[in-house]
Amino acid sequence: MHKAVWSIDKRDTVALRYINMKNVEGIMSKLREGGFRSTKTRRVILDLFCNSKKPLSCRDIQKYLKQKSTSTNRTTVYREVALLKSEKIIEEFQLSDGVRRYEILLNHHHHTVCLKCREINCIELEQELNNQEMQIEKNNKFKIISHSLEFYGLCQKCQAVKK
Numbered sequence: 001m002h003k004a005v006w007s008i009d010k011r012d013t014v015a016l017r018y019i020n021m022k023n024v025e026g027i028m029s030k031l032r033e034g035g036f037r038s039t040k041t042r043r044v045i046l047d048l049f050c051n052s053k054k055p056l057s058c059r060d061i062q063k064y065l066k067q068k069s070t071s072t073n074r075t076t077v078y079r080e081v082a083l084l085k086s087e088k089i090i091e092e093f094q095l096s097d098g099v100r101r102y103e104i105l106l107n108h109h110h111h112t113v114c115l116k117c118r119e120i121n122c123i124e125l126e127q128e129l130n131n132q133e134m135q136i137e138k139n140n141k142f143k144i145i146s147h148s149l150e151f152y153g154l155c156q157k158c159q160a161v162k163k
């Protein structure tokens with residue numbers, strides 16, 4: 001078993017949000033250090049993840065690979081995703097629709113989800129919920145380890161469409 005070769009400090013988050021090709025190279029070289037070969041497919045997938053502002057499904061990845069005329073099958077995509085996940089480069093994000101989506105491992109954040117077209121975007125709260133968490137812990141004698149909070153509604157595009 002390979003050990004995770006990539007860990008991200010919370011302070012790096014702002015930089016990561018605007019991660020560029022150079023960072024893809026950084027991830028690639030970390031993976032190489034961990035004993036993983038560089039492949040064109042992996043590079044294209046990492047490039048996609050690094051530039052995406054929303055979680056991606058395996059289907060999204062396959063679509064993108066096709067656009068980039070990187071021929072690959074579903075098995076390859078699943079294998080790449082599993083590898084990036086086990087190396088802690090991406091993390092899984094699951095909504096109630098049951099579709100597994102993945103995003104580059106950023107700091108803790110939240111999402112808006114369009115109920116109509118399922119568009120998902122990453123957002124940060126102006127104020128995180130630390131105070132509420134403390135209150136919940138106190139009132140319920142419950143030790144909170146993490147929370148997940150998504151906002152459901154209509155994206156701008158779907159708001160514009162008349163029924």
Ligand SMILES: [Zn+2]
Pocket residue numbers: 114115116117118119154155156157158
């Ligand atoms: Zn929408």
Ligand SMILES: [Zn+2]
Pocket residue numbers: 053054055103109110111121122123
């Ligand atoms: Zn996100």
Ligand SMILES: [Zn+2]
Pocket residue numbers: 108109110125128129147149
């Ligand atoms: Zn939060």
